[in-house]
Amino acid sequence: MSVATLASGAASAQDVSPVGAAARQAPSASGETALDEITVTSTKTEEKAIEALAGASVVSADTIRAIQPDRVSDILRQVPGVTTQEAHNDPGQAINIRGLQDFGRVNVLVDGARQNFQSTGHGANGTFYLDPELIGGIDITRGPVSTIYGSGAIGGVVSFRTRNIEDILKPDELAGVEQKLGGGSNGYGFVNSTSVGARLPNNAVSAFGQFVYRNSTASRDGGGILVPDTGSELKAGNFKLNINPADGHFLTFSALVQNFDFINNGSSLTGARFRSVVDAQTYTWGYRFAPTDNPLIDLNMKGYYTRTDDARTFVRDSANRTYGLLGARPGNQVNVDLDTVGFDIFNTSRFDTGAVSHALTYGGDGVFDDVRTRDAAGGYTSAFTPSGERRLLGAFVQNEMRYGDWLRAVGALRYDAYEIKGGAFGSSGDRISPRGTIGVSPFPWIEFFGTYAEGYRAPTLSETLISGVHPFPAFTILPNTNLRPETAHNLEGGVNLRFDNVLRDGDALRAKLVGFSNDVDNFIDSTSVPSSTLVPVAPGFPAALCRIVPRAPCAPLPSVQYNNIARAELSGVELEAAYDWGDGFASLAYTHTDGINAATRATLVTVPPDRLAGTLGFRFLDRRLTVGTRTVWYDARTNTPPNGTIPNTKEFALVDLFASYEHNDWIRADLTLSNIFDKRYIKYLDLDRSPGFQARGSLTVKFATK
Structure with a gap:
């Protein structure tokens, strides 16, 4: 087991989604680490992550289990180049890669299905709902080298695999049940996970089901101060069916249903109070045809449907009565629904031309979003998250070439086309984006690589059609139907290091160092515009009356609008390393990112501060007992815009302790002591404080038959 690993488990023949099932592995007697496992997000073909010619990282199932997270952010904080934005009174998460986030710049997948939900407010403009107890592995590729995975991913791809039958059954087991009970202090609450799986002896059919219940309560920060409304209730079901009707043919079906119930008074903790019930559903179906006797055919077809329905009920107004003066009454409803239908079809043909071997991948994908907003409580939500439709279509071709053991090259082209419609407005466009990569390995233990890629x-819809007056303090937000698409130009270089038997027989050292420079032309950002509008300067005064009521409490204030800026320039360095010597392990991850508006030289708000994370663990009792510590240090960020919603943050460090004991194949106990020094802090991009010291423990019992 290691933390912040560079890979996930090998893809299973039964999983036709791009990210396959992670193998359940105990620590290897040879010292081999999870850094040698398989990733697929940068090329759609399987390769060891340490050999990926890109910034690729994956968190394994064992790492997730040891952390015992209650939010996705707990898992990702030790992955270089990746951070999150969250409101602790809302279970939704947003992912930031290399300073880019919001509106699909990071393509988030759950079992291969895109998660495109977005509701504009003070927080992130693009969130997804996924409880960590459902996650079986995470595969990450940073930068637009991963645009083969879908339109818009100029920041990167984060692909979540939910748990499946391989997570509870060994290869020789036919049926089993796994029961986990967990609990903790300071808001962690109670969690139950029940998993059941069964398969036929020849593996022709397998079925898996998981039920998760979580009940968390309000937490206190490191100063002992209660952070209101940080509790929630979750009920979730995860179901999968795999069918292998004949050699080379594989069918998969999955259904993930989550229901989150929580109440809050906005991201500022002082706004109007709403109760939210979020219904998040993901359904996938797939087919893979991979005959063993024909290397030209490895066909993957996936279709999916996702739905996120955020139903909010108005409970009471804020202190300035903003909603009440607009006619909102307790019980009024607000709904933001986003339905996504998508497909991904591709084939990989493997062949040789002389001394050069090829893996030629070609295919297409499509995404169809339908946004419906209904607002009977003030009208702000429907104004800021407009209804409409969006269509994204793409086609791609990629050739991975290898000459001997020392030279590799990847050449790829992707064609994207889009269309958005809302009311009487419509726009469209298209573009071809190239990628070229060279990897040179002068010695077996080192490989240098360089990439140029565009996205x-x-x-x-929200960036284009958002229109309305912000609640007090009021200002007007204008639509912009002339927005142009963003185009990313990414230069990236790195080195992969692989050493075995370094200090003792059987140990393993792996490291990946990556530097990048990503220039985004026509970057879309929220800016002030020269036009001014009469807006209220008194709480609750209707903006519509400013132009018709004499001596109204109004003043001309600048308006805000999404606009294209000439160029955003982002650059940085990422380091990830792990060493495993069998009786212990250590890992290190470092992130440095710079990002500016090239016209104003101002730092982009979404660029996080430097971060350094490390893990040190030891194994005892014939490697059945693992104990260790995780540490993460965040630099300060003190140059945020003075009138923005994102606060400056101070430098801080967090220290966790963890222990895991596997009594045998049937019983496992885990303990995590998080933030042991009870540090009081706000993580950059968050709007409220994270929990102070928190103890989390769980007991997992499994029964299986062969």
Whole structure:
């Protein structure tokens, strides 16, 4: 087991989604680490992550289990180049890669299905709902080298695999049940996970089901101060069916249903109070045809449907009565629904031309979003998250070439086309984006690589059609139907290091160092515009009356609008390393990112501060007992805009202790002591404080038959 690993488990023949099932592995007697496992997000073909010619990282199932997270952010904080934005009174998460986030710049997948939900407010403009107890592995590729995975991913791809039958059954087991009970202090609450799986002896059919219940309560920060409304209730079901009707043919079906119930008074903790019930559903179906006797055919077809329905009920107004003066009454409803239908079809043909071997991948994908907003409580939500439709279509071809053991090259082209419609407005566009990569390995233990890749992101409905007056303090937000798509130009270079038997027989050292420079032309950002509008300067005064009521409490204030800036420039360095010597392990991850508006030289708000994370663990009792510590240090960020919603943050460090004991194949106990020094802090991009000291423990019992 290691933390912040560079890979996930090998893809299973039964999983036709791009990210396959992670193998359940105990620590290897040879000292081999999870850094040698398989990743697929940068090329759609399987390769060891340490050999990926890109910034690729994956968190394994064992790492997730040891952390015992209650939010996705707990898992990702030790992955270089990746951070999150969250409101602790809302279970939703947003992912930031290399300073880019919001509106699909990071393509988030759950079992291969895109998660495109977005509701504009003070927080992130693009969130997804996924409880960590459902996650079986995470595969990450940073930068637009991963645009083969879908339109818009100029920041990167984060692909979540939910748990499946391989997570509870060994290869020789036919049926089993796994029961986990967990609990903790300071808001962690109670969690139950029940998993059941069964398969036929020849593996022709397998079925898996998981039920998760979580009940968390309000937490206190490191100063002992209660952070209101940080509790929630979750009920979730995860179901999968795999069918292998004949050699080379594989069918998969999955259904993930989550229901989150929580109440809060906005991201500022002082706004109007709403109760939210979020219904998040993901359904996938797939087919893979991979005959063993024909290397030209490895066909993957996936279709999916996702739905996120955020149903909010108005409970009471804020102190300035903003909603009440607009006619909102307790019980009024607000709904933000986003339905996504998508497909991904591709084939990989493997062949040789002389001394050069090829893996030629070609295919297409499509995404169809339908946004419906209904607002009977003030009208702000429907104004800031407009209804409409969006269509993204793409086609791609990629050739991975290898000459001997020392030279590799990847050449790829992707074609993107988009169309958005809302009311009487419509826009469209298209573009071809190239990628070229060279990898040179002068010695077996080192490989240098360099990449130039472009990415293309179309403007969204909200960026284009958002229109209304912000609640007090009031200002007008204007639509912009002339937005142009963003185009990313990414230069990236790195080195992969692989050493075995360094200090003792059987140990393993792996490291990946990556530097990048990503220039985004026509970057879309929220800016002030010269036009001014009469807006209220008194709480609750209706903006519509400013132009018709004499001596109204109004003043001309600048308006805000999404606009294209000439260029955003982002650059940085990422380091990830792990060493495993069998009786212990250590890992290190470092992130440095710079990002500016090239016209104003101002730092981009979404660029996080430097971060350094490390893990040290030891194994005892014939490697059945693992104990260790995780540490993460965040630099300060003190140059945020003075009138923005994101606060400056101070430098801080967090220290966790963890222990895991596997009594045998049937019983496992885990203990995590998080933030042991009870540090009081706000993580950059968050709007409220994270929990102070928190103890989390769980007991897992399994029964299986062969």
